[in-house]
Amino acid sequence: MNTITLQSNSTSESTVIPNIFIDNYMPSANGAYVKVYLYLLRCMASSDMEITLSSIADHLEDTEKDITRGLCYWEKVNLLSLVRDTNHQIVSITINDIYTAKDSQDAEEYATSTAAPPSEPEQAETVSISPRQNFEKPTYSDAQIKQLTNHDEVKWLLNIIEIYLDRLIKPMDLQLILYLYESLGFSAELIMYLYEYCVSKNKKNPSYIEAVALSWAEEGIDTVEKAEAATVLYNSNYNAVNKAFGLNRAPGNVEKQFINKWLNKFGFSIDIIVEACNRTILMTQKPDFKYADKILENWFKKGVKELSQIAKLDEEHSKSVNAKANSSKMAPASKASQSNRFNAFPQRTYTDEDYSSMEQRLLNKQ
Incomplete structure (x- = not known):
């Protein structure tokens, strides 16, 4: 310290x-x-x-x-x-x-x-x-371990975690628990919820538990209430993307980076992200995170904040496509008209009287 x-x-x-x-x-x-x-x-x-x-x-x-x-x-x-x-x-x-x-x-x-x-x-x-790195993890000596584990709260915490892990506490577990309690300043209740959450995902590895704890610390999660809210949001967002892509597994690390980018950097709501995933499936017939990222990046550059704005972009795009199509249809006719040699002569406009006069002349010739 x-x-x-x-x-x-x-x-x-x-x-x-x-x-x-x-x-x-x-x-x-x-x-x-x-x-x-x-x-x-x-x-x-x-x-x-x-x-x-x-x-x-x-x-x-x-x-x-x-x-x-x-x-x-x-x-x-x-x-x-x-x-x-x-x-x-x-x-x-x-x-x-x-x-x-x-x-x-x-x-x-x-x-x-x-x-x-x-x-x-x-x-x-x-x-x-003295300067220090973020979340510097110390190695506790036997004397420090004895002193810290002598507290009733820590004893109680260790007993609860043994129940969660369904085994005895190992030295690596003990070092991590003391690190969470002493260095990160997690309360005993927050540490218990951390282990309960990780075990519920069938994750008992200390390295996984530590990674979750550090992510909470970086996000300022220091109470059980904040942790519960974060885990619910975390699971709901990932589940929504999985459902849109038709995935029956947890996202991989690279896929998580994409989702976090869409949520945090672009600031999109989950309904906008799901819309991009749906369009990706329609266009590529597969869960392509890179393709969805291109869609969302384009929307981000165009200032999309709400789902309703996407419909307006679609409408503008449709008008642009139709305008180009009409322009391409008119181009050949115009070219053909310009190539007609009779266009060099002045064109006359006939009236109803003209047609009547021509008809009368034809009758007189008979």
Whole structure:
């Protein structure tokens, strides 16, 4: 677990909270965010105190994601300055002087400072965070395993997972469970639902379970309710594509990439995707994901957002085809007319009187 080193030029047994924070910033802030800011002030009062996002979350009984959200909030109102590495991980936190902080456009939506600045503003204090990769997986030592598994919640969790797996916990299973619980910050209930979901798909391999867990973490799924909603949507979308293509199997990895591209990059609803799959079957007589991708890419470029817009595109396409067909039919007649040698003479238009006169002349000749 990476540490955050807090540095201060002075030590104090008390934490000073400016009145301007209580008067102008605290009322409009989320209570969890207020706890984050106050805890940072408390930590700065301790010389060379080392912390982690995980330890802050544990102390405040919150998740690491919520801690990060709190830090980002205070960055918006300009009370904190955050520095991130190339992996978008926070590597430095500067606690700005609350009296001299300039309000940004976002800050105006949350708080307005009315207090006059002191003659000698305090210097900003800095928190340094060691950079780390996303979801770095540690290897837990025997001592760490003993310490973590000594908690009643973890003991209970391991017993439940053994029931799900229908076997004893193996060392690889234990490392994964502790990783989910300690590093990813999954609750015991979320871990149980994770194993229940994977086992229901007949997937008990730790690598598969870990892959699902990481995808949830990337999507910000940190509760059982969010996981249930995501799995229902996941299954319904894939099932809809399978049904349209007439597949009786789960999509392969490449096929999943296509479906995720249509849903996430193109932002299409599942009914638009199914329409593309239906047209693919009609044109190719087979479930061709590449062909369907071309259809959807064309619709995406033309700004399709709703199924009704596709009908308009079809109508425009039909008109264009008919116009070209009519144009091609007229072209040969025109060419033949131009090649007729009698066209060089002026053409006369006859009236009813002309026809009557010619008829009378013919009768007189008889």
